Amino acid sequence: MPVDLSEIAAPDRSAVLTMEIQRGVVGDLSSFPELADAARRVGVVPNTARVLAAARALSIPVVHCTAEFRADRVGSPVNCQLVAAVVRRPDHLLTGTPPTELIHELGPEPGDLVSSRLHGVSPFSGTSLDPWLRSLGVRTVIATGVSVNLGVLGLAIEAVNLGYTVVVPRDTVAGIPQQYADAVLDNTFPLITTLTTVDDLLTAWKL
Numbered sequence: 764m765p766v767d768l769s770e771i772a773a774p775d776r777s778a779v780l781t782m783e784i785q786r787g788v789v790g791d792l793s794s795f796p797e798l799a800d801a802a803r804r805v806g807v808v809p810n811t812a813r814v815l816a817a818a819r820a821l822s823i824p825v826v827h828c829t830a831e832f833r834a835d836r837v838g839s840p841v842n843c844q845l846v847a848a849v850v851r852r853p854d855h856l857l858t859g860t861p862p863t864e865l866i867h868e869l870g871p872e873p874g875d876l877v878s879s880r881l882h883g884v885s886p887f888s889g890t891s892l893d894p895w896l897r898s899l900g901v902r903t904v905i906a907t908g909v910s911v912n913l914g915v916l917g918l919a920i921e922a923v924n925l926g927y928t929v930v931v932p933r934d935t936v937a938g939i940p941q942q943y944a945d946a947v948l949d950n951t952f953p954l955i956t957t958l959t960t961v962d963d964l965l966t967a968w969k970l
Contacts, residue, residue, distance in 0.1 A: 766957050768967040771903055772930050778824040778901040779814055782886065782908030782915050784869055785829055787855065787862025789909055789937075794855055794862070798909055801937040801944070810961045811907040811935045812868050817965055819872060824899050826876045828886035828908070828918070831856050831863045885917025893925055903928040905964070906956070911938030911947050919956050929956040932964050 786792045789807065793799040802808065818825055832855065856863050863879075871877055878892045886892050896904070904927050906918050915936050919929045931952055938944030952958055959967075 768930070768957065768959055768963060769969075771928050771957060772905060772959075772964060772967055773903075774818075774821040774823050774968060776900070776902040777818075777905055777930075778826055778896055778899065778903075779818045779905045779907065780886070780892075780918065781811060781815070781825075781827045781865070781869060782906065782918055783828065783830055783910075784808065784811060784866050784908045785856070785862065786864050786866055787860075788830075790866040792862045797939050798937065801939050801941060802909055804941075805934060805937045807907070807909065807935055807937050808866055808868055810932065813961050814905065814907060814932060814935060814964065815869060815872075817968055818905075819874065821968060824876065824896075824901065825870070825872070825874070826878055826892065826895065827865055827869070827871055828890075828892065829863060829865070829877060829879045830881075831858045831879050832881060833858055884913045885921050886914075887918070887921040887925065896927070901927070903930060905930045905932070907932065907935035909937050911936050911944040911952075916947065916951065919952065923955050930964070931956045931958055932961045933958050934960050 787794055789799045789802040815825055865871055878890050880890050904922050906915055906929060908915055922929045
């Protein structure tokens, strides 16, 4: 079914979400060098920066979804292999430390929101993200970040379950290995999201 991007991603109904584009994830302090390399190959940071600049110019809300952990691990149940691997690193993404910061090219700017989570692999459960979006009248979320394997996929599934429309600029997301990320983008994301590119999104926003 043809999709009118200018309608479903209209500025008066949309918000842009960044997913874990943090210094300790894909930046200069990354604990995941393969994922950081994949993000660089795709151009996740510069491409997302273009989207954020356009969104802010159009007064589209920007929400940065970040992950962090307390030093005592309270609030972060070890209930899957990913979390178990993460908590074995005592200094990984500790609250208040530089690795938890956004990559600086992305902000946060004064008008942005930051939604941090202590548990799970996606940004809606147990955070204020959904109430914030609803209070802003958001009906479409534009998802950027990492990883296609878990975080961005989980964001998309949760958003759809909550009633949002999801748009994903393909050149703002990355995962590993590349072949797997491409397969998920080609075979799973089209079922639950509208895939696009930064250029096409900006064109829909008449920029």
